[in-house]
Amino acid sequence: SNQSCFFFFFFYLGIPKNFSEIRVRVCIPKTKRKSFELSFSMATTQQPQQQQQGSGGSKPGMRKPVFIKVDQLKPGTSGHTLTVKVVTSNTVLQKKGRNASTSQLIPRGGPTRIAECLVGDETGTILFTARNDQVDLMKLGTTVILRNAKIDMFKGSMRLAVDKWGRIEVTEPAKFVVKEDNNLSLVEYELVNVVEE
Numbered sequence: 001s002n003q004s005c006f007f008f009f010f011f012y013l014g015i016p017k018n019f020s021e022i023r024v025r026v027c028i029p030k031t032k033r034k035s036f037e038l039s040f041s042m043a044t045t046q047q048p049q050q051q052q053q054g055s056g057g058s059k060p061g062m063r064k065p066v067f068i069k070v071d072q073l074k075p076g077t078s079g080h081t082l083t084v085k086v087v088t089s090n091t092v093l094q095k096k097g098r099n100a101s102t103s104q105l106i107p108r109g110g111p112t113r114i115a116e117c118l119v120g121d122e123t124g125t126i127l128f129t130a131r132n133d134q135v136d137l138m139k140l141g142t143t144v145i146l147r148n149a150k151i152d153m154f155k156g157s158m159r160l161a162v163d164k165w166g167r168i169e170v171t172e173p174a175k176f177v178v179k180e181d182n183n184l185s186l187v188e189y190e191l192v193n194v195v196e197e
Contacts, residue, residue, distance in 0.1 A: 065147065071123035071182065075158055075189055078150035083171065084119035085178050086142045091115045091135065119160065124182035128160040137168050145169040156188045
């Protein structure tokens with residue numbers, strides 16, 4: 001027949017893992033005497049990993065965190081891991097979650113809580129902003145490890161915080177004595193525009 005066409009459909013789930021390239025050839029009616037070919041390359045990333053594991057190679061492990069001290073914290077920085085003691089904890093906001101349409105309490109959402117906690121180590125102290133479930137962990141006298149902590153600026157001063165990308169871990173009581181006379185949150189910073197000459 002002069003009107004014959006061939007269509008080939010390949011679905012990703014049905015492709016064997018050892019295929020590195022799939023060719024789809026579609027011929028259109030003979031009256032037009034044309035054909036074209038499409039090539040799709042597939043990356044075979046699993047095989048080298050399996051070969052490495054089979055040859056005794058080990059997976060690259062997670063990088064060991066580098067612990068820093070409080071007096072090393074600077075404005076606009078993030079990714080900090082440090083061990084601190086909770087010196088004080090003051091709740092500054094406690095708001096119950098409400099459904100705007102019915103004004104009923106939402107049990108699933110829970111309340112919104114914010115506490116300002118003074119935390120520190122043997123080099124100094126800084127205010128830590130604890131949110132919601134974090135408030136329960138930041139109890140007076142507790143030693144915690146803050147992982148992937150960041151510095152937020154509030155009215156020109158530094159605040160330490162841990163967002164959803166970080167973690168707070170309660171740990172064994174630290175032996176150091178907190179240096180309370182070096183509060184980094186009392187230092188005020190001013191944004192200055194530098195004009196290049």
